[in-house]
Amino acid sequence: MTDGGAPTTEKGKLALYWAASCGGCEIAVLGIDDKILKVAEAFDIVFWPCVMDGKVRDIEKMPDKSIDLCLFNGAIRTSEQEYMAQLLRQKSEVLVAFGSCAAEGCIPALANLNTREEIFQTAYHDTPSTDNPDGIRPQTETEVAEGILHLPMFYNTVKTLGQSVDVDYYLPGCPPEADRIWDAIVAILTGQLPAPGSVIGAQTTVCDTCPRTRNEKKIKEFKRTWEIIPDPETCLLEQGLVCCGIATRAGCEALCPTVGSPCIGCYGPNDGVVDFGARMMTALASVIDSQDPDEIDRIIQEGIPDPIGSFYRFGLANSLLRRKSLAGNGYSRMAETA
């Protein structure tokens, strides 16, 4: 990557795209309030399906790298999304994975605990609200009188943006906080950027910004949020709540812990961390207050019934193992190709 879109005399070009995500990120962009006008001053918005009409083929026709900045939110779940990722990569000078979904998979990636088959089964058959007597399911190609209709291919495994194309910068958060978004835009406009491929954000974790008082930790049992009314002063983790603040990148000003709700880790891991879940596992395990294997087992089994939901709620796609094993899901484990 080159200097990442330094300020130019004439306006730069800005694209925003929405792949597999809830859309919250689109709204979050507007969360920067009147500053959006400053953005409008700096950029022409060339592509933003959520708010204005546009045609993909127009983008396809643009010269490579002619878009100065692309804010891409959402994970990659279908062939179309992957195509758009590749296309916008090719056409953009600076590609930003905007928000948790694009950055690390987020909630859509929890689907990686299931297979396409299971998901379709639920969505098009099992759910009580479904009325689908013929058991029709989405097809990539459908013959109709007018010709062949195409639907994107639905992947087995949700990918992060970074797993399908090279990403210049990451902006974590579900959604990213308005201030962080603005900081990033400023950084991009002024060219004061970290090394390509890195996150624009803090280098420490939520605890750093959490007002609660912290002490040495010893945990005899983990509690679910509904089990206790946490003391307002002290660290939630010390009260047994699985608070991911210890491992989650600062940036949210500790919104949740401040109001007594444990951090769920939406801002993703700290700089240089390879696997968010591993950090949570090792940290929590380290402070379990028992040396008896059976008791330890009990504390873990009873306290953390859903380890993936607790440790990989936002990062499953971006984790080292990415998904649940396909073996034993009708898929024979693919033999190694030497």
Place this chain on the structure above:
Amino acid sequence: MTESDFEPKIVGFLCNWCSYRAADLAGTARMKYEPNVRIIRVMCSGRVDPTFVLKALSLGADGVMLAGCHPGECHYIEQNYKTIRRFKMLKHTLRALGIEEERVRLQWASAGEGALLASAINEMVDQVRKLGPLHWSGNWMDDEGAQEAIQALPSEHAEAMEVPA
């Protein structure tokens, strides 16, 4: 590689004071055991970060063995108790991801227990060989036809007709 001649690749993390010395002893005593475990020396089993295990599996290892001093015998007094806790926590998660029990193992072996370590290695290699390759990355390989579907899109867009205003 077919199941029959499949040879598991296992990464072993051995603590410097007990289990690595056990490996030394197994050597000096010329005890023959399966060559499938490749050993990384750490000062204490307490150094083994769950990340190491996940990393090894994601890189293509078929199993991971953690080995340390017996509980209560740790050369850093009590650090291997933390190993127990982390191991249990990690297994809890690995189970949820559908990774078989036998693929990740915690083995205590004191400096004098070369034979124990050797037999543990043989046992594990045997178990993992039965399970077959893990080949974890296979789990997220591109779905069949994905590339075609992507390649097809530009032309589809080209074909699509302009809607008259």
Place this chain on the structure above:
Amino acid sequence: MTEKVGVYICHCGTNIAGPVDVAEVARWAKENLKGVALARDYRFMCSSLGQEIIQEDIKNEGLTRVVVAACSPHLHEKTFRSACSKMGLNPYLTQMASIREQVSWVTEDRAAATEKAKMMVAGAVRRVQLQVELQPTEVPVNPNTLVVGGGIAGIQASLELADAGYHVFMVEREPSIGGHMAQFDKTFPTLDCAACILTPKMSDVGLHENIELLSYAEVESVSGYVGSFDVRVRKKARYIIEDACTGCGICIEKCPKKVVDEVFEVGLGYRKAVYRPFPQAVPKFPVIDKETCIYFERGTCKACEKFCPTEAIDFEQTDSYVDLNVGNIIMATGYDLFDCTKIPQYGYGRLANVFTNLEFERLCNAAGPTEGRIVLRDGVTEPKSIGIIHCVGSRDKNYHPYCSAVCCMSALKFGHLAMEKTGAEVYSFYIDMRPLHKNYEEFYDRLLQEGMHFIRGRVAEVTDAARLPGEEGKIIIQAEDTLIGKQRRIPVDMVVLLGALQPRFDAKETGLKFGVSAGLDGWFTERHPKLDPVATMTDGVFIAGTCQGPKDIPDSVTQGAAAAARVQGMIAKGTVLIEPIVASIEEARCSGCRICNNLCPFNAIEYLEDKEVSYINAALCKGCGTCVAACPAQAISGAHFTNDQIFAEMEGLLYDVIGSNGATAKSPQPVLEPA
């Protein structure tokens, strides 16, 4: 990465070259591994010639990293590190692959061995390129030494140091030093009286200008590190003003309260509420036992105070604390005796005339409760026959698997004393006779001459259930005589159980306090069982005597002296180098979550309230890496064992699979028609 790595494959004669195709490994490494400038194989890398090869290459080829694939790093890591550092290459830029212990010696198939060797070399090559220069830190050594425990081992250590002119603080839990040896009557095999040889040493300690004796005191806390330990000692209230007390003993004479002495007389004798464990006690000051003193019970009496000529009694006294700074610590905390009631079939606690070895020592001891008369519980009758049972609680997987080392010899000693004093028939029931030091076997012969009976076999039970004529009113020892292959029932008047030596009841806490680890059996662990027997994992903390394992007086004395010698070495050098393999916290990344705070048994991690971050004291850190693995923010890194280094090694070890693994593969970009 532009490191120039030199790879050296050792043949170790045929040890490696036999089962492993070393030339092939070298060739493969050179051709396939990134960063490898050259790869050689040689007959003996550890030989001076082998080392010179490396040194030449460093000079001529400008190597920046060195990998030696040979034996276990535990054997030659030092060798190659120093070889490289002689050429100005930082020792921590070398890495070994243990292709002898882990490959050639344990792998049958040559192809498989060669393959594994390649992978291990790959791991080392990948890793070494990420290794960085490290420098040990140097700290001064405070010449003062703390000796914990005033038994014979501690006494020996203290005197050695004090005579060498160094200051010693000796902390003793009991009112007097002397330890178990002070309770004994005679010592084997020479049979000279324990008191005669011990008490002079005790008074030497008491009087020595270089020894500050803190008796009736316990170590409260230890912090700091080799060269400078901060130790807090709690002096338990004696209710005696030591400066005023002359040790005349009138208080003891006048004290109206008599209680059973559970400690020194092991329950066989009595002492006053204000007491001195034994006449030759050092220091001479008595102690008022708060638990039993009438004044403390009812608020009246104070007889001692009335009669004390120097007004040395002070009922208001409270525990006081002394803070010391010492450079080294010698632990000589000794042993406890096995609780013989744990083996009910031997009758101790049920049958009056079953005694323990310590009780018997007191019976024999002229200063003991019976003035040295060996008598039954009734206090008058002399036993006509005595059965001595070995290995009570030791060499028994139900209790302690280990051998208590001293019992065989004390059995012989007891046998001699008993026969000499009472003319009784003495039977010894042993598993194996183990008189394994100088002149011990001779002592065994002597007892055989003197007519002691030896029955080889474990005792099944000790019972008062008479069965055969002649058993009525006796204690019957039932055992299998494995030499004649018969069950035997020996009726005796008295039974002596040789209870095992076992770790102090509080050994575990003590170990934690001083950062000394213990084995499964509870004895403190030495740094190396053969080559470093008195040092521990914690630099500057040494162990001597029975706290390290069962041993007799000569061995305890030897270890005491050895520990003292090690300490003198440290003091003489004046400074000590501290391993650079330590963990450190990157302040900017630490959010002060305090997960790591109670993970360190060596208290190296502290929380800086002002900065709200945690901090690792490098001098205290032993480099285990547990906190590194625990940090949720990955703010802690462990020198020489960083994640990147370990990942790199892993990637190397998995060289053969990573190729075929699409872990990071991205889909190819589509071809779009040009705009």
Place this chain on the structure above:
Amino acid sequence: MRYGYYPGCSLTNAARPYEISTRAIAGELGLAFDEVEDWNCCGATEYMSLNKTAAYALIGRNLALAAQSGMRELVAPCSACYLNLRKTDHYMKKYKPLGKVTNQALAAGGLHYEPGSLVVRHLLDVIVKDVGYDAISAKVTRPLTGLRVAPYYGCLIVRPDFNGGSSEDTEYPTHLDHLMEALGAEVVDFPLKTHCCGGHMTQISADTAYELIRRLLQNAAEYQADLLVTLCPMCQLNLDAYQSQVNRHFGTDFNLPILYFTQMIGLAMGLEPKELAIGQEIVSAASALRKIGTVEEIEETAQARRKRDDKSLPMPRIREG
């Protein structure tokens, strides 16, 4: 608390009193027993030494049946049964081949036993552990005060100790001692508490058996025990039924009643001796139990049961006080 229940042959014959008293106190102690359907002999102490494979299969069948009917814990009051069942479960688990062979045999009968799926326990263990001393002493309405009892365990319950089977000191057990104390009895520290009762020696070499029995009676008598309390049908039989022979053989005159601990519990809980089948013992417990004021009823029951060859006329009743 529900348990699987394996009575074993003895309890249906010679040791009826054990069975009866067990059933009698069970309800009161909150214990419910489901008897194993169609159970068979445990092979007693000998079969194991004659034909191991067959013996394991024989015992395995009972385990299989019990496990099949969903039992988790299997209680055996007879020490021999307890040992055999526990041993089989233990060895089938420890020695895989043995487990295989045994299951092959069981397969013939369409059965299978997964070692470890049952926990075999002795009745005494259940009563002292699951019910507990406190709960029991709380139920005592007729304390056995003044009664000197010698607790006699026999050899089978504590040795060999299969991985904590007896959860007791294998050399010198004390559960029964404490239990008797809980009932208010005066317990003598009986040194021969785990010594051999002669087992089936009575059939093979009577003299040996008599000597072994004599030792026990002798020692108990020396300790002035009023009676021996046992928990094993074999022990009870030998000490009770052969007492007169022993007396004849050695010219001694031991008169020590031998009762089951379940009978003692029943007495202490105020049950009528009849309900506990007290009086069926050969050496009458009447005189001994006079101490706790249950003399009349017992003498009646004792009278009621006369040996077939007993030609003697009834003794005149002596009323005291």
